[in-house]
Amino acid sequence: MKLLITLIGLVLVLEGLPYVAAPESMQRWLHQIATMPPHLLRRIGLIAMVLGFCLCALAQKTGFFD
Template sequence: MSTVLLALGLVMIVEGLAYALAPSLVERMLEMLRSLPESAVRQVGWLVVVSGAILVWVAVNTGAG
């Protein structure tokens, strides 16, 4: 359970930094996402999910988890 809380905390830090340090960039990215077709946004979402799963797998198998 502590590993899940650690992961969630790290995600919140990264997300929060993006909004705190570059809010205008976040707004531009959101506008760009709105202009893309839903299928492209879905593909990007799945790419991020798979990349995250791979990173978690690597971390666990190198002794980080």
Template sequence: MGTALLALGLVLIVEGLVYALAPSLVEQMLEVLRQMPPEARRILGFLAILSGLVLVWLAKMLGA
């Protein structure tokens, strides 16, 4: 449970930094996402999940 809270906290920190430091970049990214077909967004989402799982697994293997 502690690892999940740590991961969630880190995600919120990174997300918050993007919104705080580069709000116009967020708007540009949303516009690009709007122009992508739903299938491409779905694949992008699955790739993000897979990347996150790999990073969590690596962190666990390194003793986090």
């Protein structure tokens, strides 16, 4: 449970960082995302999920990150 809470906290820090560092750029970027077709957003989300899963699997199953 401690690891889960730590990971959620880290995700929140990483998600909030661009808003603190460059809020104007984030507004422009979010506007661009809002105008993208849903199928493209779905594809980008799926790719991000697969990459994230692969990174997690790599970190857990190998000694690569030790």
